Amino acid sequence: MQNQLLFTPLGGIGDVTKNMYLYEYKDQVLIVDCGLGFADETMLGVDLLLPDISYLAKAKKKIIGLLLTHGHEDHIGALPFVYPQLLALNNNQPIPMFGTAFTAALANEKLKEYGVGHQIKTVPFDGNEVVLGNFRASFIRVTHSVPDTSHILIKTPVGNIYHGSDFKFDDTPFDGKVSDYAKISQVGKEGVMCLMSDCLGSERPGCTGSENKLSESFEKEIKICQGKFIVTTYSSNIARINQVAQVSERYGRHIIFIGRSLIRTKEVAQRLGYLRIRPNLEVELDQIKNYSDNKLTLIVAGSQGQENSGMARIANGEHREIKLASNDTVIFSADPIPGNEVIVNELIDTIAKRGTRVVYSAISRNFHVSGHGSLEELGQLIKLVQPNNIIPIGGNFRHMAAYRDYAQSLGYRKNNIFLLEDGQEVVFSETDAKLGKIIPVKNVYVDEISGEELEGFILRDRQKLSEGGIVIILCEIDSGTGQLVEKPEIIVRGFIDSDSRRLANRLFQELKNALSKKRGRVTNWIYIRNLVSEVSERRIYKDLRRRPLVLPVVIEV
Amino acid sequence: MQNQLLFTPLGGIGDVTKNMYLYEYKDQVLIVDCGLGFADETMLGVDLLLPDISYLAKAKKKIIGLLLTHGHEDHIGALPFVYPQLLALNNNQPIPMFGTAFTAALANEKLKEYGVGHQIKTVPFDGNEVVLGNFRASFIRVTHSVPDTSHILIKTPVGNIYHGSDFKFDDTPFDGKVSDYAKISQVGKEGVMCLMSDCLGSERPGCTGSENKLSESFEKEIKICQGKFIVTTYSSNIARINQVAQVSERYGRHIIFIGRSLIRTKEVAQRLGYLRIRPNLEVELDQIKNYSDNKLTLIVAGSQGQENSGMARIANGEHREIKLASNDTVIFSADPIPGNEVIVNELIDTIAKRGTRVVYSAISRNFHVSGHGSLEELGQLIKLVQPNNIIPIGGNFRHMAAYRDYAQSLGYRKNNIFLLEDGQEVVFSETDAKLGKIIPVKNVYVDEISGEELEGFILRDRQKLSEGGIVIILCEIDSGTGQLVEKPEIIVRGFIDSDSRRLANRLFQELKNALSKKRGRVTNWIYIRNLVSEVSERRIYKDLRRRPLVLPVVIEV
Secondary structure, eight states: OOOOEEEEEEESBSSSOSOEEEEEETTEEEEEOOOOEEOOTTSTTOOEEEOOOHHHHHHOOEEEEEEOOOOOHHHHTTHHHHHHHHHHHTTTOOOOEEEOHHHHHHHHHHHHHTTOOOOOEEOOSSSOOEEETTEEEEEEEOBOSSTTOEEEEEEOSSOEEEEEOSOBOOSSOTTOOOOOHHHHHHHHHHOEEEEEEEOTTTTSOSOOOOGGGHHHHHHHHHHHOOSOEEEEOOTTOHHHHHHHHHHHHHTTOEEEEESHHHHHHHHHHHHTTSSOOOTTTBOOGGGGGGSOGGGEEEEESOTTOOTTSHHHHHHTTOOSSOOOOTTOEEEEOSOOOTTOHHHHHHHHHHHHHTTOEEEOTTTOGGGOOOSSOOHHHHHHHHHHHOEEEEEEESBOHHHHHHHHHHHHHTTOOGGGBOOOOTTEEEEEOSSOEEEEEEOOOOOEEEEOOSOSTTOSOEEOOHHHHHHHOEEEEEEEEOTTTOOBSSOOEEEEESSOOTTHHHHHHHHHHHHHHHHHTTOSOOOOHHHHHHHHHHHHHHHHHHHHSOOOEEEEEEEEO | OOOOEEEEEEESBSSSOSOEEEEEETTEEEEEOOOOEEOOTTSTTOOEEEOOOHHHHHHOOEEEEEEOOOOOHHHHTTHHHHHHHHHHHTTTOOOOEEEOHHHHHHHHHHHHHTTOOOOOEEOOSSOOOEEETTEEEEEEEOBOSSTTOEEEEEEOSSOEEEEEOSOBOOSSOTTOOOOOHHHHHHHHHHOEEEEEEEOTTTTSOSOOOOGGGHHHHHHHHHHHOOSOEEEEOOTTOHHHHHHHHHHHHHTTOEEEEESHHHHHHHHHHHHTTSSOOOTTTBOOGGGGGGSOGGGEEEEESOTTOOTTSHHHHHHTTOOSSOOOOTTOEEEEOSOOOTTOHHHHHHHHHHHHHTTOEEEOTTTOGGGOOOSSOOHHHHHHHHHHHOEEEEEEESBOHHHHHHHHHHHHHTTOOGGGBOOOOTTEEEEEOSSOEEEEEEOOOOOEEEEOOSOSTTOSOEEOOHHHHHHHOEEEEEEEEOTTTOOBSSOOEEEEESSOOTTHHHHHHHHHHHHHHHHHTTOSOOOOHHHHHHHHHHHHHHHHHHHHSOOOEEEEEEEEO
């Protein structure tokens, strides 16, 4: 058999998230990234997805290492669930895992939280190679919306791979750490068999623009804000948080962080020295009463409209310590991720109804900039790397198609650009590249319980789903009062439902209590549905010690 | 009691759609518009909403007329369902209804289709007044994305109202018919008590831009298209269709229209002389085989990703006569309406996977322009009308808030600008305006059966929902093959389910048949869910002669 390298995306192609890529050489497998996916509205009762690793169970190869490109959930978030499975497949031989400082720190927090007794080793950006079986990997600094993002050069016996996941080329990043063009260019000169490239920005011509320019916008708004200055953004965007902190300090405002996962990420960034807030500038939430509104900046989780996030609770008037005032300003420093538009717009409407000034992407483009390069940046990477073949990753099919069009305009031939689906293998030999077998890849579900952004969920894969059964809760709710019209009906399938009448009675009480706190005309049915779901899941778990799929069916009356 | 005019929005405030506004003077009610609303993803099993007219049933006033501003579904679409109810409330005294030529023609088509034996009278833009009880109304031409759009000046004994619903100020519209600035300005000089104004574009600074400039973009694309030139847009955008037809004629392409409601609207436009296609240029679908691909332009319904629309069927390879070729070009000449992003993106991905060139808003802004004015146009209307009070309509709360900010920057005081919710009455006297009572307004549902865009649905309001009961269909579907794993489970509530086992057997057969036509890895779960829903609804109706709420629960295995 020829000297072959196999490349297979288990996730990250066609649906952007749950990134996980396999590089196989003989009996060795090197894994890059291990991310979460996010459920869409067709996946009722399910919130999160994992990459499907059943191929690895069948292939029975040795997993010689796992590399992480950067610290976003869709690249590291599945690790606590998947690593224990990988370990079992590897005969409990620990798998060496590597990432750059911030990536490793975030991933290690997660592993610790879930009680996984293994750690990611930190790799500096010093050009040294990590040797893993027949693979040699080196991490190359690029800019993105989270610190220490890297591309990875993977040298294999068959040829060199440039794994260029999420990036942009920002020459004035807030932390001053620009992409390592010299290294990328050197890699290109040594010859690259294939470039795997981020393609999410391929619909946009030109360049994406620098994170740095947002400071001015924050300054403009904070200057005229008479009340609390409230900013919601992604937890991992440390540059953004630094900018808000800096501007706040200049205008004599103290900073409070709200949101459990945001605080955890912030603490990691502070520990590594990536987030610098003057001592005493930061204030704990329980001290809020000691400060007047115009001396406060709140940095709040929930920019995607997540229910139970800090931002949603504040907007709905449900946050114990924080009430919105009409002279406050709320800034959405994030675009809605496709699919979240409706829920984000509802959140904005809810805030606007309280008379509070809200600034968001549709009325100002000055408070968010994408972390993904646009066409010119994608083209610049191609020109530096000069690969023989290209595989766009991390995009939907339309992004890959737009990327291919652009690569062709740079002189690449169509048959050197591979548009894949998850599970589609590419076989590299020393002389060519071609499509290989197709590995069946399914959706594996995880369910979110706590509601705190993406924290505190429990693994519940397909098997558990079928073991756990299904509970359908039919609630008739009066749209004028937001209250239950009568006792909810409970439909149980997949396990013995002898207790379902008692359960229905208890649920009736608990739902009545929960809903009575939100009496009044219903404007947000998504919120009601989620409330019913959450209360029901907790009750069912307490009573039955099981976690079935809970489907709330809310009927407006 | 003082001389009072009451204004109440029954719909159209806070959720953009199902526009319906009441003007009451003593015992007389004048209605403006009667539109459909569109369900969001939280309203499982429901597709369309009607304005709730239960207040009119209670108020027992005389409905002295109904005026229509323009021919969009969210302004006229509820008429076939609501008019018969209004008639009954009015002791079967016919209610005079008026609209401009295109609006009346579209609405009359609808009324005829549903067997409603009443018609809208056509009003020309000649400045003459329609006298309806104590009200006198005149129609003023404005530009928008459907021909013959009007604003309405309503003279009442209390003062003049300028009802300024959906519009933009396009000074080079494709049909050459510009807004009647002279009339608007004259109205302003006579004094206006209140301006009701479109506010949907209030998030955008500047002007929206003219429809006219799109012709160039179409020309650029048609010039390089080697195969079929396929354009999908809104049925009612006759200017857009005229542009595509004109460019197609210039490049020697014949035109085929695809989509039942699109064809109906097109025929209305042709009858009125608003759509001019050279004889023999238009071709029937069954003649398609006589023309080579590069001699064809297809104008296709389904720009919002609607399942079973022409565009979805073509993209999914399910259209009998039309197969996508890799040298075809598909142009989305419409932005996704908020909430439709995910389904439109899936449609685009499906087309891109076939190797066909797709042009859509994220990669080119040159194929669609909004029908709603941006801030400068909204400001221009205020300056021309010079109202004492302003009520933004037809927007979400955030749009109203942005509109109010802008109106304040023009010198209006906050307490002369009313931000309402549906059902919130405003009481005008000769000297002032203030908030009045709140009318309870609920959601009234309509269910879509045929799937052909917004045609062929059946009224199913709340009462029927509770009468009809609910059927939950649990299907386990193999994500690798798209086929049923076992017999679906049927859960019935709200009616006697003695037949549910027989129903389950029949459904099993029919679903198997339907799914077997789409064997292969499932990429579009929304499509599967809708297919299950459609097949089940038909079967249930055939077997049980009832239309319960059907909830397909598709479990991926």
